[in-house]
Structure formats: C-alpha cells, structure tokens
Amino acid sequence: MERTRWIFIGILVVVLLIIGVSVVARIVTGGNAPAEAELVLVAPDTITVRVLTALPVEPWVRDAATAYNATNPTLNGVPIKVEITPMDGLTALGRWDRNDFGALEAGKTLENLTEAEKAALKNFPTVWIPDSRYLVELANASYKERLGRDVFLTDGEYRARPIAISLFTWGIYESRAAVLEQNFGGVSWNIIHDAAVARGGWPELGGDPSWGFFKLVVPNPNKNAGGLTAMVAAAGEYYKRTDISVADFTDPQFQAWLRELMGSVTDFSSASAYTAEDFALFGYSVGDGGQLLESDLLQNMQGILTRWDDPLKIYYPQYVTWFEFPFTIWVGPETSALEKNAALEFQRFLLSEDQQKAALAYGLRPTNPNVPLDATAESLFVKWKDRGVELVVPRSDAMRNPDREVLLALLRWFQLNVAN
C-alpha cells in the first residue's frame, strides 16, 4: 500500500478514537443539558404557576393557592404548584414597562436561547392579577410598542377574567365623621376639600382642638394603585363627570384644587403600599379619614377597634371607582403551554363557588353572581354592617377607567407637585 494511504487510514483511526472517547465521556458524565432545556422537550416534574398578585387580594389568593396546592392538582398527569408573589399593580406595571421580568425580544423563542437566558426566565410570572383592567391595557400598550403584539389577551380562552371586586369608599373616624355630618351634611370630595383648606383646622370645623388640622388619607400613587384612583374619583366629583381627560387634569384651576386637597395628607413619604394598614396602625394621628378600598377597610376594621379609641365609619361616594382584579395569563413564549393551561385551572378554582364565598371573609365582593354578600357567617359585609358597609351600593355614578395619557399626566403631576 502506498505511504499516503497509510497516513489517510491512520488519521481516520485517530479521528474515530477521539470521537469514540468523547462520546463515552459525554455519556459517563451525563452531559450538562440544563433542566430548562429538558423542560421544553419532556414533561417536567412539576408545573409551577407563578402568580404576581395585587396587594388587596393577596391574602385571599394566597390562602386559595394553599388550598389548591393541598388538593394535589395535576395536568396531563403532572403535578401543579401555585406560587404567589405580592406586588402592587402600578409597581408591577412599572416593572413590565421596563421589562424587568426579562420578556424575550420579538422573534426569540426558548429554543434559541443561551443557558443563561433560559435561567433568567426561571421566575417569569405565569399570571398577573393587577388591581384593575386598565393596568393590563397599559402593559399591553407598552409591549405592543416593543413586540408588536399584546402579551395579555382580552378575549379568547386566556382572556383576563375579574376574580373579585372592591369599591373605593370613605373611611372616617367616627368622632370626626360626626362633626362633618353635623356641620356639613355628609362626606364628599368637596366637603373634604373645604375641611382640608380650613386654616384654623378642626376647631374651625367644629371639632376638638387636639385633633389639629384635618388630615386626609390617600395612598401614595408611587406605591399603591389606589392613590391614582382616588385622584380620578376626586376629579369626577370636581367636574361632575365620569369621563376625565388629560385636558381636565391639566386645567390650572383643577390642579390648584387638587394640590390643596393633597396638601392635607400628613405623610406621603412614610406611607407604605398597605395604606389601610397604616391607617389602622397609626390611627387618627395620621389621618382623620380618606377614600380607600372597601376590602382593605373591612380587613382592618377589627384592628382599628382593638388599637384606637375611636371606631371607623364607612360612607359610599357619589362618583364610584373600583378594582376588579383581572386574572391575566401571560401569553408570550416565556412560559410553556402547560404552565398557561395550569394557570387556567387555578383560575377556575378561584372562580368556584367555595373560593368566591371565601373571598367574603376578606371583604371582597365575589364576581360569581351566585354568591350573595351575606352568604357566609364569616363575611365581613355581615360583620361590619353597623360600621356603614352596604350590601347593595347606593345609587352612584361609575367613573370610567383612565387611559394611558391620563395616567401618565397624573403620575407626573404627583411627582412634580406633591412627592417632591
């Protein structure tokens, strides 16, 4: 045989040896294909449904998740596990907007990601339960600019479905409410504004001098979506309309009125995301009253009675705003089809009659029409009836949800005029 052929055969043998040894080494070490990649190809051990939950419904949703996990649910034979992360709706919107959760760029799929990129998606939310549907629309608008499509669907199988409702109501310490009722005939944004600008404080309003100035409680819009909603409700009453535009909010006269109103808030800086809890913990020392979520007030009613010397009274405003807590499934490629379908299973559980009844114990109004507000003995609507809570909301005007431009105008105004 020629020398060159021997060389050729020699090279072939060496190559085959190297390949053989490499394959054996790969098999022995088991390879290092990451778990995330395997999830794409084979059924996972567990389907994890990660739920980003607005704060007012978080205690109920968390308890529901515990109850759901305890039923050992499965999908296609794979166990489902629901995990809850509490986050204020506006805070979450800010994070969606900045893409803090790491949604993929247009055209990218799980298959063409690096291992590090796949690992970064480990905690990507499967479900978002914000306070209100308008937050979903704003997140969609943000992603439409970036990806050219919606990431939360508003129709079809994965559409956002409200899981409970809570209205914004006035909560006023009874002694203070009695003075306002007696001298001003009730509680409204206009009356609160008059109280807020009274230079002589409570003595001028007919109250106890030790109460100091009238102190309004409004959630800090930077920490609690309710702060924005309160400003929308105030605008509704100011203009006596349910539909508020950017032009309304930028009107100098309205801004002066709103600034005076917000000027009676004692402390935006220390306000946490849990405004009603603050209201209960610090009592009348930080706020005589304010417009807060009905469920938050009902959940903290007992605490206020235990901690302070004056009970709270609830009043319903003329211009009503509310949160409906839509259960919203992320439809992008960051989560698997199994995860999306498992989320739907948990959604059905939350909407079941048992869980809707359980919501009553958290002061939430069920979306399931078959569940009346006094359906259970634990219902806070029954427990706090003498504090002014109404099963049927008195005749009122429902405010329209703000659009993106109104929201941004309000936030900027707050940053420039109140927060700083």
Added chain:
Amino acid sequence: MSNELSAKQRTALTIGVIGIVVVCLCVIVAAWAGQSVWDNLRARSGVTSTGPSGWDSAAAEVTVAVSPGMAATLAQLAEQFNAQARKTPDGSLMLVRTLSVVPENMVEQSLANPPFQAIAPDSSLWLNQLDRRWVEKQNAVEGETLIPIGNRRFGDPVRYAASPVVIAAWESVARGLGWPEHDIGWKDIQQQATADATFKWNHPSTGHASGLLATLAEFYAGAGLTRGLTEEAATAQTTLDYVRAVEATVRFYGEGEDVIVRRLAAEGRNFLDAFVAQEQVVIAWNQAQSGERLVAIYPAEGTLWADHPLALLELGMPGEAPITDNQRRTYQAFVDYLISAEVQKQLLGVGYRPADLDVRLDGTGSPFTGDAVDWRQPQTTLQIPPASVVEVVQNVWWYTKRPTNVYLVVDVSGSMQGSPIELTRAALHAFVDQIRGDRDQVGLITFASNVNLVRPLQPVSEAGRAELHGAIDGLIASGNTALIDGVWTAHTELATNGNPEAINAIVVMTDGRENSSRQSLSSLQRRLQQTQDFPIVIFTIAFGSDADEKLMQSMAEMGGGQYRRADETDIEDLYKIISTYF
C-alpha cells in the same frame, strides 16, 4: 512544467484537505466533550459560582443594618431566630446577623455595594430618601422611564413595630410644664429652654428619626406653620433666627436616644431635664430604673412615628453580588418570625407598639397600662414635608445649630508608626469632612515627646478644610507620649480663642501611656474646675489595647464628655460618631 497536477499530487492534496477537516471536527467534538467533563468535575467538587463580590450563589446568610436604638432588640431576635437552626430547601443554614448603622449612613451605604442585604432604619423617612436618591442615580444612568414607578432599590418593606416620637421628661419637670392637665407642645419646650438657662434638654442628631423630627418641629415653629413647610419658609431669615436661638439651648448633640439613655444612667437625674426620644425609651427606662420616672409628652402640634420598616435590598448592579434565592428565603423567614404572635408580644413587652393589630395595648400586663405613656396618643402628627424639603432642613440645620470650636489632639508618638498613624489620618479626614457648619472651627494639635500646635482653630471653609486635610496628611509618628500636655495646650487655646456661645471641645486620642508631660492630671483637673463658667468638653479615645484607659476615662469625666475605645476596625467610624456631637 505542466499546469495540471500529477495523480500523486492530487492524492496528497485530497488527503491534506480531508485531514484539515477531520482535525477541525476533532477539535469541536473534543471541546463539546471537554465542557461536559469540566462541568461535571466542577459540580462534583462542590464549586459554586460567586457574584462579583460578597457571597456565593447559594449563600443563606442575611445581614440586616439596623438603627442603633433598635439594634440590641433586633440582635436578640436574630439570635432567637438563628437558634431555631432553620434550613433552606438545599440544606443551607438560615442565619441573620445585625449591624448597627445610623439611618442617615444606611441610606448612603445602600446606594452601592453595601455590607448588608437588608435595612431596618427607625423610620420610613429614610426609605423615602433612599428611593429618591436611587431614582436620581438610575435616571442619571438610564434616563427617565415612561412609568416612573417600581424602580426601587429595595423590596416592599414590612413593619414589625412602631413607636411615636415624644418628649421624654422627668415627671417633676413634666408637671412643672403643666402635664398631665394641659397639652404641651414643642413650642413650650423651646420657650422653657430659651427662658430658663438651667433647663437642659437634648435631641439626637438629624441622622436619626427623632432628631430629624425635633429639628423639623423647630422649623415649623419658626415658620409659624404646622403643615405645608416649603423650602422658602424653611430658609426664611426669621425661621433660621428662631431655630438658631432654640438650638443654642441644646445641651449637646450627637447620636441617638440609646446613647442619651446610657449617659442618663451613668450621670444621673441632673444630666438632662428632657430629651426627644421614642415612646419606647420611656417605657424601657421606667422598667429598668428605680427613682423618679420618665413620662412621655405627646407634642400638641403633632409628632412623628418611628415606624421601624424592614426591607430587603435589591442588589445586583454591575459589580455587586445579587441577592440569592436562599437569602430571600432567610429574609422572608425572619420577617415571618418578627411578625409572629410570639415576637410581637415580646416587642410589646419592651415597650414598642406591635405591628400586629390583634395585640391590645391596654390588655393585662401591657406596659401601656400606666400613665407614663398613653396608648390613645398621639392625637395628631406633624406633616412630613416632601423629601426635597427634608433635605433642605437637614442641610440648613448645619447653619443654625450652635457653632463648634473643636481641637483634635492626636498622639504621634513612636508607637503610632505604621498602620495606626495611617488609620488615624483616615479617621481625622473623615471627621473634618463631617463638620459642615459655616461657623464651626477645627484646630489640630499633636503630641509626642513635645506638643505641636499644627493648626490653630480655623473655620471649616473650603480653603480651611483643604489646609486641615493637608496638615493631617503630614502627620509623622516618633517619640514619647506627652498626652496631658497636649490636652493642656488645647484647653489653653480654647479658653483664649474660643467662644462661650459655642460648643468648645477637645477630642483626644492615644494608643499609649503618658510618659512625657510637664503637667499632671490633677493640675488639669484644677484648671477645668477653675474655668467652669467656660465649659470645655473633653472626648477621649483609647486606640488599641495598650492605651491608658483609666487616664482617658478620668479625663472624659473631668471634661463632661465621653470616653470611647477604638481599634483598627472602627477608629474612623468612631471619629464620625463623635463629629455628630458638634
């Protein structure tokens, strides 16, 4: 020569090409297999990836920076938590450690690479400042975001206790002011202090919530407001004059209520008539001490709450190790522990108002059942201005507080050679940087075998500060230790060139023993007694283990100041702390 290749050449070329392709293939396959083997070896050896700095990716230990007033309580709770030996799902031990940090410094340190993962300042005011500064920092890097929310340095804070800020006064003093029949306000205290030269009161520095509140209250009173304090109102000349007059009555500044309480315990009833502190301090004092009790005066104009938030920092910026999953688990478990019924009752027992609203304040055995404190109070709070106005108040305070004349008396004897003198230089630089009042003066005296007046008192202007820094850089260690002569010289200089309206003080540091002075301790004592109408406060620092602690303690007592120990790890912090007294 033919252009066509011979058969032999063609064969060689073919083999060459095939060889190159095959070698490339080998390299690729070997790299693929090699990566697998390497990863496997790494996994078997237990090597884990580490962040840019700090801790490994499986770390389960969390360090919480806590305000000094709460530090002892939280350290004890952390110890109880650690004793439970809880574990993360991967078997790591959950550990919580605490670190006492002044809230103002906590904000500063939290902005980049902090030596802690969670913060527990005394008030949410500091979280608000951190929020503001973080957003400013991020906007400077990334530009403003469309939705200006959610970009925070820390996760949602949790409150585990609360306590309103009150004026703590001896019962006899409070009764003299009209307690409990009449409402007493900040103005009453301020009037009492300006009208009666013997009335001794104090508030902590503005680096603590209670000090900041007391200062805010002065600004409100000076501006004739109880809400709506603006930058213009805070900086109006009439406001500044009022605040300056009130601040001139403050016995001394510095640190938090924990230090005030320690000094009260050490120096007795006559040390102060009243001081600003959390309500909890009143309860804790009455529980621990016999004799006349303290009572809480809830200021009529309103007060502020120390609301004790706890928050996990969202670390992970470039150059920072991110918070690990295990650290999040440890943090959450610690939070759950703090808000558990057991711990909430424990916090009630030491005088805090528990965050758990199910815990009654007026129940049997509650420390709130007497009349020294009143759970129905406060009726109202002062309005906290926006963060920008608070910052103005903090800065303006430097120009309204009592002026300070302070001599830094520094040991440069031979024993200070090497790292002690280097660390001392850094500590002195930090001290000079902390002094910000435009009427404050600092001088520098060194002592070894002899005393050297390096820099006489001079205002800490931009130029003055630069000169001081230059003089500090020039310190060289050699010779013996004429400690008492050093203090004697500083005292002579202050008595000659000081200002009785100002705080006149000496901060003296040594790492050794007196062996070269002409003056004696007794002669220094006689001199201090002779000049009592011109009080000069002496702070002493014993640096290292060889310092004459007894002598330093005696000098601090004679000078009505404080004695502190320091080592190489905390000398700089100690000088910073002492600077808050001026």
